Amino acid sequence: DVKVTQSSRYLVKRTGEKVFLECVQDMDHENMFWYRQDPGLGLRLIYFSYDVKMKEKGDIPEGYSVSREKKERFSLILESASTNQTSMYLCASSPGLAVYNEQFFGPGTRLTVL
Amino acid sequence: AQKITQTQPGMFVQEKEAVTLDCTYDTSDPSYGLFWYKQPSSGEMIFLIYQGSYDQQNATEGRYSLNFQKARKSANLVISASQLGDSAMYFCAMREPSYSTLTFGKGTMLLVSP
Numbered sequence: 002d003v004k005v006t007q008s009s010r011y012l013v014k015r016t017g018e019k020v021f022l023e024c025v026q027d028m029d030h031e032n033m034f035w036y037r038q039d040p041g042l043g044l045r046l047i048y049f050s051y052d053v054k055m056k057e058k059g060d061i062p063e064g065y066s067v068s069r070e071k072k073e074r075f076s077l078i079l080e081s082a083s084t085n086q087t088s089m090y091l092c093a094s095s096p097g098l099a100v101y102n103e104q105f106f107g108p109g110t111r112l113t114v115l
Numbered sequence: 116a117q118k119i120t121q122t123q124p125g126m127f128v129q130e131k132e133a134v135t136l137d138c139t140y141d142t143s144d145p146s147y148g149l150f151w152y153k154q155p156s157s158g159e160m161i162f163l164i165y166q167g168s169y170d171q172q173n174a175t176e177g178r179y180s181l182n183f184q185k186a187r188k189s190a191n192l193v194i195s196a197s198q199l200g201d202s203a204m205y206f207c208a209m210r211e212p213s214y215s216t217l218t219f220g221k222g223t224m225l226l227v228s229p
Binding site: 041043051057091093101106 | 146161215220222
């Protein structure tokens with residue numbers, strides 16, 4: 002079974018702090034994704050990576066950066082956290098980008114920025 | 116324009132009854148994939164069912180079936196014999212070859228009562 006893990010289920014940070022959200026997958030998937038989920042807005046793509054050190058901006062990349070130094074790990078970085086980044090963050094991985102490739106999700110991190 | 120539309124913010128159903136969750140989509144690609152995910156209160160997104168645009172038959176997975184009407188661009192999820200554990204948020208998503216990731220709808224909250 003594919004397993005996608007995220008470093009924290011719940012996180013509370015202060016405005017201005019640098020925040021790292023870590024995601025690890027154990028199925029050798031090429032592609033990894035970071036989404037944020039807000040009530041009434043569904044899931045919105047922040048960044049995705051299709052290979053080590055490769056990344057592409059999603060729909061809402063402002064205020065975020067990412068890092069993929071190893072195939073299994075994809076990190077989301079909030080350089081200076083703000084209250085409007087309080088949200089649920091979901092990481093996903095996928096074996097390919099074909100239309101039939103599902104995405105496998107981690108358990109999510111609920112981030113609160115005070 | 117929204118690519119995935121889920122018009123029902125919430126649905127109520129009694130245990131053991133069937134329920135249909137609506138999803139319409141918009142794409143000009145002839146090849147695409149449609150997915151349904153379930154998100155319980157724990158937060159993890161669970162893949163339920165997949166339908167390819169060229170599939171001749173409607174997809175089924177246990178109690179889940181997909182009512183795929185290509186001309187109407189609809190892909191409704193049917194859950195037969197609802198169970199209390201089906202109470203969750205349900206997301207419809209689409210994958211197009213021209214876009215690297217899934218596009219999600221805003222979700223439908225399903226509540227199953229005894």
